[in-house]
Amino acid sequence: MTYETILLAKENGVATITLNRPPMNPLNSQLFKELGHAVDEIAEDNSIKVLIITGSGSKAFAAGADVSEMAYLSPVEVYNFNMGSRKTFDKIENLGKPVIAAIAGITFGGGCELALACDFRFAAENVKIAFPETGLGIIPGGGGTVRLPRLIGVGRAKELIYGGEMIDAVTAEKLGIVTKVVAVDVLMEEAQNYAAKLAVRPSVAMKMAKESIQAGVNLDSSSALNYENQCFITAFASEDAKEGLGAFLEKRKPNYTGK
The missing domain is CATH 1.10.12 (Lyase 2-enoyl-coa Hydratase; Chain  A, domain 2)
Incomplete structure (x- = not known):
C-alpha cells in the first residue's frame, strides 16, 4: 500500500510511523485507514519488535480529528468515520508489541486518544494536551471516555473532558497521562533509545x-x-x-x- 498521510520506516527491529499532514497533522478517514494498514503490516513483520508513533514537525502530534471532513457528515457517515478511528486505535492498543507515542506540541482530542492507545507516551516539553470536544457540542469518540478514566481515574478524567482544560507536559506527567517529559530536540532520541531496550527483550x-x-x-x-x-x-x-x-x-x- 502506498501511504499518503503517514510515513513508515523500519530499522533495527523498530518501526516508526509518522503522521504526515503538517503542520497540525489532523486525523481524517484516509489517515485512519493507512495507519490501520501499517499496524497490520507491523503485526505480521516478525523482524519488528517495537513501534513508535509520532507526528511530523514539533508544532503538533495531532490536533484532533479533521473537523473539515466530519462537520457536515450525516449520522451514518459520522458513525463510519468514528468506527475508522476506533478500529485503528484498537489495533494499536492490542498490537502484540510495545508501542511508544512520541508526542510534541498540540495533542488535542483524537490526537490524545491515539496516544492513549499506546503503551507509553514520551512527551516533549512543549506538549499541550486537551479534550476540547464538549466545547464543540460533541464528546470524545476515539476511546477518550474509556481509556482516560482507566489511566488517571474517573474524577480527573471528568475534569479534563467536561471542561476541555488544556494542560502542559509537566501536569500531564503528574496525572500519569505521559510516561516521561523530555526536551523537544531529544524527543525521538529518547523514544528510540527506549525502543531499542525493549527490542532486544524476548x-x-x-x-x-x-x-x-x-x-x-x-x-x-x-x-x-x-x-x-x-x-x-x-x-x-x-x-x-x-x-x-x-x-x-x-x-x-x-x-x-x-x-
Whole structure:
C-alpha cells in the first residue's frame, strides 16, 4: 500500500510511523485507514519488535480529528468515520508489541486518544494536551471516555473532558497521562533509545505480558489470574524461555530468537 498521510520506516527491529499532514497533522478517514494498514503490516513483520508513533514537525502530534471532513457528515457517515478511528486505535492498543507515542506540541482530542492507545507516551516539553470536544457540542469518540478514566481515574478524567482544560507536559506527567517529559530536540532520541531496550527483550514474553495486562484490567481478579496463568504457560513454552532460563543458570548472556 502506498501511504499518503503517514510515513513508515523500519530499522533495527523498530518501526516508526509518522503522521504526515503538517503542520497540525489532523486525523481524517484516509489517515485512519493507512495507519490501520501499517499496524497490520507491523503485526505480521516478525523482524519488528517495537513501534513508535509520532507526528511530523514539533508544532503538533495531532490536533484532533479533521473537523473539515466530519462537520457536515450525516449520522451514518459520522458513525463510519468514528468506527475508522476506533478500529485503528484498537489495533494499536492490542498490537502484540510495545508501542511508544512520541508526542510534541498540540495533542488535542483524537490526537490524545491515539496516544492513549499506546503503551507509553514520551512527551516533549512543549506538549499541550486537551479534550476540547464538549466545547464543540460533541464528546470524545476515539476511546477518550474509556481509556482516560482507566489511566488517571474517573474524577480527573471528568475534569479534563467536561471542561476541555488544556494542560502542559509537566501536569500531564503528574496525572500519569505521559510516561516521561523530555526536551523537544531529544524527543525521538529518547523514544528510540527506549525502543531499542525493549527490542532486544524476548518477544513472546513481551507479547504475553502485554496481553495479560490488557485483558486483566477488564476482568474480575479470579478471571484475570486465570488468564495470566494461561499467558505464563504460553511464554514458558517458548524457545526464548528455555534460552533465558538456561542462560541464567549458565551465567551467560541469552540469545533470544523471538520463538
